[in-house]
Every structure is written in C-alpha cells, then in structure tokens.
Amino acid sequence: MSDLTRNAVEVLPEGRLAEQLAGERPLRVKLGIDPTTADIHLGHTVVLEKLAAFQREGHTVVLIIGDFTARVGDPSGRSSTRPLPSAEEIEANAASYQEQAFKLLDRERTEVRHNSEWLRMEPEALLGLMAQTTVARLLERDDFQKRLGAGQPIAALELLYPLLQGYDSVAVEADVELGGTDQKFNLLFGRDIQGAYGQPPQSILTMPILVGTDGVQKMSKSLGNYVGVTDPPEQMFGKLMSIPDPAMDEYFRLLLDAETPAGPPNEAKRELARRLVDRFHSEGTGAAAEAQFNQVFVDRGVPDDIEVWEIGPYGGSEPGVILLPQLIGAGFGISSSEARRLIKQGGVKLDGQPVPADALQLPRADLAGRVLQVGKRRFLQLVDGAS
RNA sequence: GGGGGAGUGUCCGAGUGGUUAAAGGAGAUGCGCUGUAAACGCAUUGGCUCUGCCUACACAGGUUCGAAUCCUGUCUCCCCCA
Numbered sequence: 229m230s231d232l233t234r235n236a237v238e239v240l241p242e243g244r245l246a247e248q249l250a251g252e253r254p255l256r257v258k259l260g261i262d263p264t265t266a267d268i269h270l271g272h273t274v275v276l277e278k279l280a281a282f283q284r285e286g287h288t289v290v291l292i293i294g295d296f297t298a299r300v301g302d303p304s305g306r307s308s309t310r311p312l313p314s315a316e317e318i319e320a321n322a323a324s325y326q327e328q329a330f331k332l333l334d335r336e337r338t339e340v341r342h343n344s345e346w347l348r349m350e351p352e353a354l355l356g357l358m359a360q361t362t363v364a365r366l367l368e369r370d371d372f373q374k375r376l377g378a379g380q381p382i383a384a385l386e387l388l389y390p391l392l393q394g395y396d397s398v399a400v401e402a403d404v405e406l407g408g409t410d411q412k413f414n415l416l417f418g419r420d421i422q423g424a425y426g427q428p429p430q431s432i433l434t435m436p437i438l439v440g441t442d443g444v445q446k447m448s449k450s451l452g453n454y455v456g457v458t459d460p461p462e463q464m465f466g467k468l469m470s471i472p473d474p475a476m477d478e479y480f481r482l483l484l485d486a487e488t489p490a491g492p493p494n495e496a497k498r499e500l501a502r503r504l505v506d507r508f509h510s511e512g513t514g515a516a517a518e519a520q521f522n523q524v525f526v527d528r529g530v531p532d533d534i535e536v537w538e539i540g541p542y543g544g545s546e547p548g549v550i551l552l553p554q555l556i557g558a559g560f561g562i563s564s565s566e567a568r569r570l571i572k573q574g575g576v577k578l579d580g581q582p583v584p585a586d587a588l589q590l591p592r593a594d595l596a597g598r599v600l601q602v603g604k605r606r607f608l609q610l611v612d613g614a615s
Numbered sequence: 616g617g618g619g620g621a622g623u624g625u626c627c628g629a630g631u632g633g634u635u636a637a638a639g640g641a642g643a644u645g646c647g648c649u650g651u652a653a654a655c656g657c658a659u660u661g662g663c664u665c666u667g668c669c670u671a672c673a674c675a676g677g678u679u680c681g682a683a684u685c686c687u688g689u690c691u692c693c694c695c696c697a
Contacts, residue, residue: 381693443653452642470652494650525651551664566644569659575645588665603645605652 232281235274235482237409237434240416244431248403257282258402258430260343260393261329262294262302263321268328269454270504271438271447274482275406276332278435282404289338290400291329293322296344297393303371303386304410328457331508339400346399347392357391360424361417366390369413390414394421402430409434410446438482443472461505462531465517466605468501476500530580530599530607537608539595549589552576559600559608570602577601 232249239245248255259279261272268276283289298318326340349357366387367376375382390413397405397418407415412434419429437446440453447454455467471479473493479500480488484507489496501521502514523529542554556567556576568588570576576583579598583590596612 441652466652469650472653473651492650493653497651497653521651554664562644563662565662565665566660568665570645573645573659575659 232278232285233433234485235435236278237436238412239433240431245404245433248431255282255287255403256290256401257287257404257406258290258292258397258400259406260292260294260297260396261325262298263318263325264298265449266321266324267449267454267456267458268325269447269449269456270479270483271408271440271454273332273457274438275408275435276329277483278406278433280332280334282406283334283337287404289333290402291326291333291338291340292396292400293325293340293342294393294396295319295322295342296347297389297396300385300389300392301383302389302393302414303369303382304414324458331457341400343392343396343399347395357395357421358388360421361391363387390417391421394418397422397430398425398427401427403428404433405430406433406435408437410437436478436482439475439478441467441471441475443475455504457508461509461513461517462520464505464508465501465514465521466525468504469497469521471497473497479504524605528580528604530601534599534607534609536611537600539592539610539612548592550592550595552583552588552590555595556600556602560602560606567602575603 233239233245257279259275261268279289279291295318298321299315322342330338367373369390372382393414394417396402398421402418402422405415405418412432415430415432415434419432422429439445440447440451441455442451442453445451445453455464459467468479476493476497477488480486480496484500484503489499498518502518505514505517506512520531524531537559539550539555540558542551542558551564552571553564553567556562556570557564560567567576571583571587572585574582574585578595578600580601592612595610598610600608600610
C-alpha cells in the first residue's frame with residue numbers, strides 16, 4: 229500500500245483506495261494517454277511507473293490510448309485551444325506510444341484499449357452523456373476560469389473532453405484512475421460519470437508533474453525541455469546533464485524513487501543520467517554514454533561513431549573545389565546562410581582545427597577523410613565517394 | 616443579427632507612408648568561461664550561386680515616386696450587445 233501511494237500528491241477519496249486494496253479482487257487500474265505527439269517523455273513515465281507498480285502487485289492495468297480524445301483536445305493546464313493533430317498523425321503516434329509504454333509495463337499483463345472503440349457512439353448516446361452534467365460544472369475548472377478571465381477562447385469541443393474521459397472509465401469499469409496533478413478535474417469528473425451510469429466511482433491517484441530540463445516549466449514536448457524515452461543514449465545523457473542542480477532531487481525521487489546521493493553535484497548528476505539511460509536502453513549503455521560525453525565535452529574530443537557524409541557535388545566555380553556553406557547546410561540540415569554565419573563565428577572545425585572565417589571554399593582533397601564539426605556536439609565524418 | 620477590435624519574423628511583441636530584413640524580449644545557435652548541453656559574458660538569429668541578389672509584416676488587388684503602415688475585397692480570430 230505505502231508502495232503504491234509513494235510520491236503521490238493526492239489519493240481521493242480519502243481512505244477509499246485502502247478499502248479497495250483490502251478486497252479480494254484485483255483492481256482495474258486505468259491510465260489514459262492521448263497520442264498527440266510522437267514520443268513519450270520522462271514526464272509521462274512518472275505516472276506510467278506508478279501504473280507498473282500496481283501491475284507488479286497483481287492488479288489489472290488498463291492502458292487507454294486516447295485516439296479519439298486526441299481529436300478533441302484535453303484542456304488541462306492549457307491557456308489556449310491547442311491545435312489538433314490529424315487522424316494520420318494520431319494513428320502513427322498511437323502505435324509508437326504503445327511500444328514506448330511497454331518499456332515500463334509488462335506487455336503480457338496489460339489491457340490496451342483505444343477509446344475510439346466506445347467513443348464513436350451514436351449521437352443519441354452522446355446526448356445521453358451530455359445530459360449528465362451542467363455547463364457550470366464543466367466551466368468550474370481552474371484552467372477554464374483563467375481563460376474566461378483573460379478573454380481567451382474556449383472551444384465548445386474542449387468542454388466535452390472531461391465527459392469523454394469520464395466515459396472511458398465507464399467503458400473499462402475502472403476502479404482506480406491515475407494521472408498527473410493537472411488531471412485532477414478530469415479524474416474526479418470520471419467519478420461522477422461512473423455514478424451516473426450506475427457504477428461505483430473510481431478512486432483517483434495523482435502524481436507530481438515533472439519539471440523539464442530547464443528546471444522551471446513542466447516537461448513538455450512543445451516547450452522543448454523534454455527527454456524522450458526513445459532518445460539515443462548519448463543524447464539522453466547530455467540532456468540530463470543539462471538540468472539545473474536543484475531539479476536533481478525531483479528527478480531522483482520521481483524517476484528513480486531514490487534520494488540524491490551526497491557528494492559533488494556533478495557526480496550525482498552523472499549517476500542520475502547513467503541510471504536513467506540504463507533504464508530506458510540497456511544495462512551498461514549509461515556508462516558508455518557517459519564515456520562519450522566525457523570525450524566530447526570534457527576532453528573536447530570526437531565521439532566514436534559519427535555519421536559518415538558524402539562530400540557530394542557542392543562544386544564551386546573551379547573544379548575540385550567545394551562550397552563549404554552548402555556542404556554544411558546539407559550535412560547538418562541547416563540553411564547555407566546559417567552555415568556561413570557559423571563559419572564566420574568560428575563555429576566550424578575540421579579535425580578539431582577551426583576553419584578560418586573567410587574559408588568559404590576548400591579543395592575536395594582538404595576535406596576527404598576529415599571530421600567536420602559544427603559547434604560542440606555535431607559531427608560528420610567526410611568521405612569522398614567520387615575519388 | 617448589430618457594434619467594436621485584431622491578424623508582424625520560431626514565439627511574444629513594437630512599429631502606423633520614406634536610410635533599414637523591421638525596436639525590444641523570449642527561445643535557439645556560436646564563441647568565451649565552466650563539474651555540466653548549468654550559471655554568467657559577448658555575438659548571431661529570412662533565403663540564395665553573398666562585397667550582390669531575392670522573398671518578407673494573414674491573403675488578393677489598388678492608391679503613391681515610395682506602404683507592414685492608406686483604400687477595396689476575401690479569410691481567420693477576439694470582445695460587447697441581442
């Protein structure tokens with residue numbers, strides 16, 4: 229029990245979960261995620277991990293892929309109506325979400341459902357659902373109040389969201405629903421809907437929202453401060469090293485269920501990064517990523533395996549000469565104007581040697597086989613296939 | 616249905632006929648520094664075949680020697696009244 233509620237912010241209603249856990253029957257524990265973006269990030273894993281804990285205790289985990297609700301848009305924590313992804317995006321995201329979720333959950337023992345199964349309902353049924361609440365009730369939530377106060381629009385569609393999420397609970401007969409603290413309204417609303425459909429209301433458990441790598445705002449893809457569970461080891465390690473020291477405690481506690489080790493912050497952060505990389509990749513990859521990190525950032529070296537790039541046809545006015553900005557632009561996916569600026573600012577190196585600010589063209593022979601570097605962390609191994 | 620207001624670069628946001636890729640901020644990137652992809656300092660931040668050229672201030676036209684700034688239409692959005 230204490231295990232299951234550790235780190236939880238609220239477990240409501242008071243005492244109810246304990247009663248449920250005391251029963252004979254395994255509980256049906258629900259978590260819904262809307263596949264609105266392609267990747268699950270560490271913030272999501274806080275709740276997913278809690279779900280996994282219930283699973284380990286023998287309860288039935290119901291993972292709901294909100295392929296239908298993704299088209300409605302969860303207003304939780306939103307200060308404006310969000311742009312909705314297309315049906316194709318949702319479908320693609322849904323598939324990868326599931327895969328990523330199984331990095332934490334036991335696939336065999338997880339009931340995965342798509343809520344389009346039951347939410348594609350007859351209009352009459354939808355009206356029946358809408359009859360279960362009032363506009364005042366739907367508007368009382370904090371995020372709507374703020375938007376109302378600020379004169380921000382609220383799409384009628386957004387109003388429906390809690391009803392639909394609540395109906396998910398009815399459809400899967402949830403005993404418990406998990407979510408981030410920003411989900412509190414929706415989770416509680418589900419209780420009412422279940423009640424209206426003659427089911428015993430679920431209890432709810434909310435988890436803290438993980439702060440992003442900026443250490444200030446919540447981790448979110450759109451804010452660009454996230455660490456994706458599918459990020460390559462080196463990238464994951466680097467991103468984790470970049471979090472502000474004060475955020476470390478939270479990361480240790482919420483992601484590793486551990487205390488920040490005593491000692492130098494740098495060491496602690498390295499341990500954090502190592503353990504998380506190990507967890508989402510495989511044992512030992514954390515140490516490898518760290519070695520790479522040291523090589524690149526501490527020793528200012530070149531990582532072990534870097535992408536090979538064909539020098540290609542970026543010919544200049546004379547034969548055998550390469551236009552450097554174009555090569556860089558193509559190789560690193562930036563505009564040639566930007567590449568030009570980087571050269572001017574001394575941000576481009578060949579085998580570790582800065583390229584002179586006026587070197588916009590170089591002979592092919594001077595490039596082949598060398599390592600082209602932009603900034604501190606982007607590298608390409610140049611090869612000349614034409615020679 | 617009526618009245619009012621708004622659409623500017625990645626985002627926020629100045630600018631209301633005349634050097635100018637368009638103040639400022641955020642973000643991002645580069646350099647320096649550093650235990651760190653942190654903090655701090657400096658710089659850069661539309662594109663290109665780059666001492667010049669092209670495209671830009673919702674969209675389409677128009678007025679003008681000249682428009683993001685004026686006019687017309689279209690689209691989108693917000694507020695108030697009903």
